[in-house]
Amino acid sequence: MKQSTVATRLKHWWQRQRNDQSPYAASYQVWRRQFLHQRLRLSLQIGILAYVTFILLRFVLGALQIDAVEGSWFVMAATIEAGLVGSLLVLRSPLGRRHPEWIFLGCSWSITLIEQIWATARGEVFTGLFSWTLVFLAQATLMPVRWQMHMLSQVGVLLYYFVAKYWLGLRDLDQGYWNASLWLYLFWFCCICNGAVFLYERLQRSEFYARRSLEAEQRKSEQLLLNILPETVARQLKQNQGTIAENFAEVTVLFADIVGFTQLSAGIPPHDMVTLLNHIFSAFDRLAERHGLEKIKTIGDAYMVVGGLPLERPDHVEAIANMALDMQQAIAQFNRDHNQSFSMRMGIHTGPVVAGVIGVKKFIYDLWGDTVNIASRMESHGLPGGIQVTQTVYDRLKYRYRFETRGLVTIKGKGEMLTYMLLGATESRPSLVSLAS
Numbered sequence: 001m002k003q004s005t006v007a008t009r010l011k012h013w014w015q016r017q018r019n020d021q022s023p024y025a026a027s028y029q030v031w032r033r034q035f036l037h038q039r040l041r042l043s044l045q046i047g048i049l050a051y052v053t054f055i056l057l058r059f060v061l062g063a064l065q066i067d068a069v070e071g072s073w074f075v076m077a078a079t080i081e082a083g084l085v086g087s088l089l090v091l092r093s094p095l096g097r098r099h100p101e102w103i104f105l106g107c108s109w110s111i112t113l114i115e116q117i118w119a120t121a122r123g124e125v126f127t128g129l130f131s132w133t134l135v136f137l138a139q140a141t142l143m144p145v146r147w148q149m150h151m152l153s154q155v156g157v158l159l160y161y162f163v164a165k166y167w168l169g170l171r172d173l174d175q176g177y178w179n180a181s182l183w184l185y186l187f188w189f190c191c192i193c194n195g196a197v198f199l200y201e202r203l204q205r206s207e208f209y210a211r212r213s214l215e216a217e218q219r220k221s222e223q224l225l226l227n228i229l230p231e232t233v234a235r236q237l238k239q240n241q242g243t244i245a246e247n248f249a250e251v252t253v254l255f256a257d258i259v260g261f262t263q264l265s266a267g268i269p270p271h272d273m274v275t276l277l278n279h280i281f282s283a284f285d286r287l288a289e290r291h292g293l294e295k296i297k298t299i300g301d302a303y304m305v306v307g308g309l310p311l312e313r314p315d316h317v318e319a320i321a322n323m324a325l326d327m328q329q330a331i332a333q334f335n336r337d338h339n340q341s342f343s344m345r346m347g348i349h350t351g352p353v354v355a356g357v358i359g360v361k362k363f364i365y366d367l368w369g370d371t372v373n374i375a376s377r378m379e380s381h382g383l384p385g386g387i388q389v390t391q392t393v394y395d396r397l398k399y400r401y402r403f404e405t406r407g408l409v410t411i412k413g414k415g416e417m418l419t420y421m422l423l424g425a426t427e428s429r430p431s432l433v434s435l436a437s
Contacts, residue, residue, distance in 0.1 A: 024212040028205055032145050037091065037100040039143045044088040044107055046142070051081045051111075076118035083110030101149050104139075108153040111135050116160050125164045125172050129182065132157060133189055140193035144200040154190045233310055233357060233365055245356030251308035252320040252393070253353070253372055255379035256284075256327060256346045261301040276338070277301060283330045291323045297364060302379075306367060309355055317350055317396045321422060324348060324387045343385040347378025348422070350392045377411045378419065387422040394420045401425050 022028070055077050087107045090096045096103050112128065112135055119126035139150055164170050233244060258280070268276070281298055288295045288305050292313070296304040305323060308316030324346050331344050351371035357363050374390060382388035383406075394403055402423040408416040 022209055024209050027212065028208050031208060032201075033098075033100060036104065036143060036145050037097060039145075040100050040104055040107065041088065041091055043138065043142045044084055044091065046138075047107065047111065048081065048084045048088070051077060051084065055081070072118065072122070076114060079118075080110055080114045083107075083114060101146055104143065104146070104149055105153055105156070108135060108139060109156060112153075112157040113160060116157070116164065120164050120168070120170065123170055125161060125170045127161065127172065129186070132186070136190060136193050140197050144197045145204070147194045147197040147201065150194050150197050151190075154194075245354060246310070248309045248312070248353050248355060250316075250350060251306050251353050251367075251371070252316045252348060252350045253367065253375035254305050254307075254320045254324055254346060254348050255376050256303040256305075256324070256344050257379055258301040258331075259343045259345050259384040261342065276340075279338075280331065280334055280342070283334070284327060287323055287326050287330065291319050291326075293319055293323055296367060306353075309353070317393060318400070320348055321387075321393075321397055321401055322425075324422060325424060328385070328387070345379055345382045345384050346387045347375050347380070347382050348387065348389045348393050349375035349378055350390070350396065374411070374414065377414065381409055381411060381419075383421065388419050389422050391418050391420075393422075397422075400427070 055074065058073065058077070084107065087103050087110060090106070091100065091103045112132055115128055115131060116126045136150070136154060139153065165172055281303060284303055284305075285295055291307075293305050293307045294309060296306055298304070305320070307313065307320045307323075313319070327344060327346065331342055334340065335342055349371055351369070351374070353367045353369040353371050355365065355367050357365055378388045378390060388406065388409075389397075389403075397403075402425070403420040404423055406419045406421050409419050411417045
């Protein structure tokens with residue numbers, strides 16, 4: 001029963017390792033492949049340099065007659081060096097970038113197996129305790145990912161050794177030196193190396209997922225901030241530059257209000273009323289974005305948008321006029337789709353404003369100045385279904401848009417003002433209403 005429980009746990013653990021359900025699993029695989037590629041390049045460079053020192057040392061010892069070295073050893077060492085150089089060249093190719101794990105095996109076996117093949121050619125087997133442990137430790141230290149590949153490289157070396165010794169019956173040069181204790185030492189050395197790689201990669205994967213999750217949350221926070229503030233203003237706010245306030249010499253402000261919405265929505269459940277407003281204002285938001293305008297705020301069933309800030313543009317009056325005409329079409333389309341009878345009353349004025357952020361909690365980007373007040377009065381004193389504009393706006397647009405003179409209108413705080421009703425453009429223009437729906 002106990003064995004069955006252990007086997008079940010191992011099975012579940014293995015399935016979790018193979019079926020990573022994290023949304024960042026695919027990007028982690030890409031990162032791990034790139035990490036292995038970078039570390040493998042470093043490892044090959046170190047290996048090439050290390051074998052150059054071994055060859056030079058043997059050559060010097062042989063020249064000084066301190067330690068005689070067979071000529072075949074230099075051939076074997078040169079073959080290993082060529083294998084490492086070849087692995088480095090392949091690693092730099094598209095194949096090496098896609099499958100660095102196979103270059104990893106080639107790098108490992110270039111050192112451990114070529115020595116054994118050299119010994120086999122001489123009718124012997126080679127038990128390289130120092131070279132094997134050095135290679136296995138270097139791999140675990142420099143390339144601590146893909147523990148399965150580490151184990152495969154170790155198994156390949158030992159499998160070749162046992163095949164050469166027991167199947168081919170070759171003589172072991174170090175038969176008296178190798179004993180059960182050393183084999184046990186090598187076994188635990190490999191286990192520790194593979195365990196260290198497994199634990200390191202597990203930690204790296206957790207850190208990678210946590211970092212990506214944090215980055216995703218930061219992007220969400222930044223997007224929420226950009227939904228509240230213009231990008232340039234949000235950037236200033238994140239830099240803690242204190243009070244944010246700017247003067248703009250000329251912008252165009254549009255106020256829009258749904259006529260009689262309070263009375264029309266009296267018999268509508270609150271949830272449905274909010275849903276209707278959200279549908280309408282979302283369409284307006286998309287229109288503002290496509291016209292390159294800055295939505296300032298909504299107050300109840302009123303909508304405020306401005307052109308010419310935070311980035312100045314010469315055609316802000318035309319952009320607002322086009323926005324107003326498209327808003328009329330959008331509300332008409334909404335009425336047809338939802339069997340409603342809403343109409344918009346809009347007002348437009350052009351002039352200087354002060355724009356900035358106030359407060360420390362639930363702050364908003366807002367506008368102040370006489371221009372804002374007049375635009376608001378143009379809307380509140382306007383006609384249902386109409387777009388009322390001031391003389392300033394009319395003078396800027398009269399040659400490209402059609403107007404109807406409304407005459408003198410008494411405006412609170414301003415007295416009588418000559419106003420006009422915007423009817424449309426003198427020439428056909430592309431509508432963005434279908435894109436905003």
